[in-house]
Amino acid sequence: MAIQHNVGLSLIFRLELLNSNTTFGKLASIIGEAGGDIIAVDVIRVTRETVIRDVTINVSNRDHGKQIVSALETEPGIKVINVSDRTFLMHLGGKVEVTPKIKVKNRDDLSRVYTPHVARVCEALHEDPSKAFQLTIKRNTVAVVSDGTAVLGLGDIGPYAAIPVMEGKAMLFKQFAGVDAFPVCLDTKDPDEIVKIVKSIAPIFGGINLEDIASPRCFEIEERLKEELDIPVFHDDQHGTAVVLLAGLINAAKVVGKKLENLKVVVVGIGAAGVACSKMILAAGVKNLIGVDRPGILNRNEKYENEMWSWYAAHTNPDNITGTLADAIRGADVFVGLSGPGVLTVDHIRSMAQDPIVFAMANPDPEIDPELAEPHVRVMATGRSDFPNQINNVLCFPGIFKGALQCRARTINEEMKLAAARAIASVVTDEELSEHYIIPSVFNKRVADVVSEAVVEAAYHSGVARRERWDAGSSNIF
Ligand SMILES: NC(=O)C1=CN([C@@H]2O[C@H](COP(=O)(O)OP(=O)(O)OC[C@H]3O[C@@H](n4cnc5c(N)ncnc54)[C@H](O)[C@@H]3O)[C@@H](O)[C@H]2O)C=CC1
Ligand SMILES: CC(=O)C(=O)O
Numbered sequence: 001m002a003i004q005h006n007v008g009l010s011l012i013f014r015l016e017l018l019n020s021n022t023t024f025g026k027l028a029s030i031i032g033e034a035g036g037d038i039i040a041v042d043v044i045r046v047t048r049e050t051v052i053r054d055v056t057i058n059v060s061n062r063d064h065g066k067q068i069v070s071a072l073e074t075e076p077g078i079k080v081i082n083v084s085d086r087t088f089l090m091h092l093g094g095k096v097e098v099t100p101k102i103k104v105k106n107r108d109d110l111s112r113v114y115t116p117h118v119a120r121v122c123e124a125l126h127e128d129p130s131k132a133f134q135l136t137i138k139r140n141t142v143a144v145v146s147d148g149t150a151v152l153g154l155g156d157i158g159p160y161a162a163i164p165v166m167e168g169k170a171m172l173f174k175q176f177a178g179v180d181a182f183p184v185c186l187d188t189k190d191p192d193e194i195v196k197i198v199k200s201i202a203p204i205f206g207g208i209n210l211e212d213i214a215s216p217r218c219f220e221i222e223e224r225l226k227e228e229l230d231i232p233v234f235h236d237d238q239h240g241t242a243v244v245l246l247a248g249l250i251n252a253a254k255v256v257g258k259k260l261e262n263l264k265v266v267v268v269g270i271g272a273a274g275v276a277c278s279k280m281i282l283a284a285g286v287k288n289l290i291g292v293d294r295p296g297i298l299n300r301n302e303k304y305e306n307e308m309w310s311w312y313a314a315h316t317n318p319d320n321i322t323g324t325l326a327d328a329i330r331g332a333d334v335f336v337g338l339s340g341p342g343v344l345t346v347d348h349i350r351s352m353a354q355d356p357i358v359f360a361m362a363n364p365d366p367e368i369d370p371e372l373a374e375p376h377v378r379v380m381a382t383g384r385s386d387f388p389n390q391i392n393n394v395l396c397f398p399g400i401f402k403g404a405l406q407c408r409a410r411t412i413n414e415e416m417k418l419a420a421a422r423a424i425a426s427v428v429t430d431e432e433l434s435e436h437y438i439i440p441s442v443f444n445k446r447v448a449d450v451v452s453e454a455v456v457e458a459a460y461h462s463g464v465a466r467r468e469r470w471d472a473g474s475s476n477i478f
């Protein structure tokens, strides 16, 4: 299996070049000799003496970028004005904005969208708050709520550092499913306070997507909010990840010709994502599931402070084995990583059963470098966009919320999650299915639609949809 991935960084070097000293050929050869790969050149300003160019160069990492700056600065006719990072440029001023749906063209429009006529709509909502689903953005808006305590695999980096990820999620909600989403990063880690704040802002939202909140607090926060709110509350790192993982597992098992109930699965990282993925794996029929975290294999001989680990040990590990990952993974069919980089080695993979399936899903760096793992595995997947088989919750959260909002579901239940997983798996047809293609691309436009349709059906079937099927969504004022 050939894995290709993008080079590390794409930097834009703004250079002032003295016409008398420096030709473009000379510039290109300095960059080439320093190992840089020029991918674009723009002319910014030309005078008789100088030309200012933006040269976009792929480099392997920041140090490599600095080496190129040094190489350029040793040349008398070249001045490095500035170096910018294309990724940072995409974040300048944030990535989302609020756009009105109606243009206010005259005083008549103004009097209707705002005062005085808006008052009648306010009164209608005062009389019947459930009309917020018809007459406000509640109908199609989700809050992406984080306290910044488990941002990707970067850990507790705080609410400001969480903003770029939450803005990214908001963008993806809109682009893939037409759902409006707003990032809400909270400057508190106190579960009571988080529950209180989310409850207080809930009137404006049709759903709450909890994101990157560390375990085990995330379990309590989600449970309490689910109980106390009548809109879907969905911890994406738990359930979005679990839905997509199950879709990938269904298809990977088909590729290797094994049945789910016969698989031995090892999950490393029994945190938010690991627990939910494990529950989904059990619900799908897997019997031999073993969890590993920092203390080693979770087993019934130990007492854990983390209550979830005690629950986990009681419901998995049928032979109650103990030890390390090396002990757990011997003879395993599937490795699922939701922990951090460097956890899995080639020796571990070599000890797995025939046709190993490795889902190294930690972000941004997987549990093993896929290029190292590749010669030893049958099916390899990561959470990243720059490798094949991307198992990432972005395949789930836009479509599952689109469906839940459409039928005005009061919750997102197990039936809806299983329907979403099967829908994602079904996008890859039997003819298309292969080691390199177990999961549809996040850019496959069908995914959000098939997921939302399956979710709507499951919501009606399980009795949590509140919108009558015949309700076209218009507003009856009498
Ligand atoms: N591909 C995807 O769609 C998703 C990937 N993830 C990734 O999964 C990882 C975990 O995320 P969360 O569950 O939200 O975090 P979390 O903080 O709730 O859980 C992480 C767990 O991994 C354990 N862990 C970390 N390093 C370990 C090691 N070396 N050995 C054994 N256990 C270790 C921790 O003790 C903790 O229990 C992150 O890297 C995150 O980016 C999370 C959600 C979705
Ligand atoms: C993808 C995602 O939600 C995470 O890595 O946390």
Ligand SMILES: [Mg+2]
Binding pocket: 152, 211, 212, 236, 237
């Ligand atoms: Mg996340």
